[in-house]
Amino acid sequence: MTMRNIPDDPDCTGIYRVTADGDCVAAVATRSFISVPEVRARLSALLATEARRLVFTILPMGEDPNAEAISDDAVASGAFHRTAVPEGTVEVRLLERIALTLPEDVVLSTTDSIWDLGGDSLLCLELSEAITDMWGVEIDPVDIFRAKSLARLADDIEAKR
Structure with a gap:
C-alpha cells in the first residue's frame, strides 16, 4: 500500500492511498470545524478526483493519520464516508x-x-x-x-x- 500525504490545506491534513480500482481512500485530521460535505469537496479538489471516487474518514482532533487509518480493515469497519448520488x-x-x-x-x-x-x-x-x-x-x-x-x-x- 503506497501512502501519500494530502496536499497542504489550511483546514485539514491527512494521508491517502489509491486503490487498484482508482478510488481514493483518505484519513483526514481537521484543524477547524468543516462539515463532511466540505471535506468531500476539499479532498476532491486537492486529490484531483471525482467525489464519487472518495472514501474517507475524519479523525478526532489531535490524532495523527497513519497507514492503519486507511487500511482495508479500517475501511471495512464502516466508519468511512462514501459518496452516493441521489436516486429518485x-x-x-x-x-x-x-x-x-x-x-x-x-x-x-x-x-x-x-x-x-x-x-x-x-x-x-x-x-x-x-x-x-x-x-x-x-x-x-x-x-x-x-x-x-x-x-x-x-x-x-x-x-x-
Missing part, C-alpha cells in the same frame, strides 16, 4: 433544498446525515417546514436530526406521502 425524485429534491443552506462548493451525498452537515436545531426546523411545503408531509425536527442519512430521511418522506 425525493432524494434529488431533498438534496437540492439542503444545498441552499450550505456553502456553494460542498458536495452532498445521500449517505450524509444532518450531523455530517453541521446541522443544528435551526436547520432541522427549517428543513421540517420545507418538507411540509414541498411534499405535504410532517416530519418532526427531532426525527430529521436522528435520521442516519439523507437517503433514510427521503425514505421517511416517501413513506408518509
